[in-house]
Amino acid sequence: MLGISRTSRYIAHAILILGVIVVAFPIYYTFVASTHSLQTILRPPLPLLPGDRFFDNYYQALFGGVGRIGGVSVDLLLFNTTVMALGIAVGKIIISVLSAFAIVFFRFPGRMFFFWVIFITLMLPVEVRILPTYKVMVDLGLIDTYTGLILPLMASATATLLFRQFFLTIPGELVEAARVDGAGPWRFFKDILLPLSKTNIAALFVIMFIYGWTQYLWPLLVTNRNDMNTIVIALRKMISFADADTQWHLVMVTSILAILPPIMVVLFMQRWFVKGLVETEK
Incomplete structure (x- = not known):
């Protein structure tokens, strides 16, 4: 783009990237929590990397039912x-x-x-x-x-x-x-x-x-x-x-x-x- 220096473009991109991180991090953290066991979540700090309970947790929620809502899946x-x-x-x-x-x-x-x-x-x-x-x-x-x-x-x-x-x-x-x-x-x-x-x-x-x-x-x-x-x-x-x-x-x-x-x-x-x-x- 004409009239915009390289430094200004770097600053603009840095601000955009920072904004994406701020918006997306809670969603990522929620996803990470969804792949860990209940004991891991209740024992802070929660890891920043996904766990090994992805398939178990998602299968239980989707098809096994949730107790607090009457066992509805x-x-x-x-x-x-x-x-x-x-x-x-x-x-x-x-x-x-x-x-x-x-x-x-x-x-x-x-x-x-x-x-x-x-x-x-x-x-x-x-x-x-x-x-x-x-x-x-x-x-x-x-x-x-x-x-x-x-x-x-x-x-x-x-x-x-x-x-x-x-x-x-x-x-x-x-x-x-x-x-x-x-x-x-x-x-x-x-x-x-x-x-x-x-x-x-x-x-x-x-x-x-x-x-x-x-x-x-x-x-x-x-x-x-x-x-x-x-x-x-x-x-x-x-x-x-x-x-x-x-x-x-x-x-x-x-x-x-x-x-x-x-x-x-x-x-x-x-x-x-x-x-x-x-x-x-x-």
Whole structure:
């Protein structure tokens, strides 16, 4: 790069490397702890190199069950959390893109009123809606169900606003050309809008998947059975006030397994995610 000395580049790289070490070291330390026995973890200092219990600890957590959460295995917790995160992400995108499509491209009475009603929900904190939403879930018999975990979190005013702002940038000539070619609303939406929106959809999917994966308060309220817990709730239940009562080696294994799916989603969709956030010309 022009105008930047070699010393400045070295300093910049050193700062970046230091930042990576600071961020990554706790994750590495958790991984190291997940490969040691419980006795080794309870007898500090913990070694900085992985131990010889990697396969035993991970197999026990994934398939053997954890005592403090009713013997439920971590693979079931991962399945529950994946279903919830995917359901929330896909549901939010479908509802948001359809509602934004209706608000922008259709002219009907109360169109802007409905948009502002959706927008105003951004001003309501989640805590305000928790109790009435929980009451509805109880009345509908959706406690300890995947529907109860997913349905109340599917609507998203933020995603609707983002899609609306993008749809407003679609040239009117494109809409007219599609109409002249005989394309109806559904064909215009499917063949033109969705392909143009794929980077926005990818970026929102990553954000919403992580949002769903890290949910704590709502799954805590709507699940009572251990086999319906998400992995975040299970992690909290696995930790006791007394170190001797906590299976720390399994806690560390569960922590590592809990962060792997979001990392994989981000890595797999990184190119589309960044493009959807920074792309200005469609």
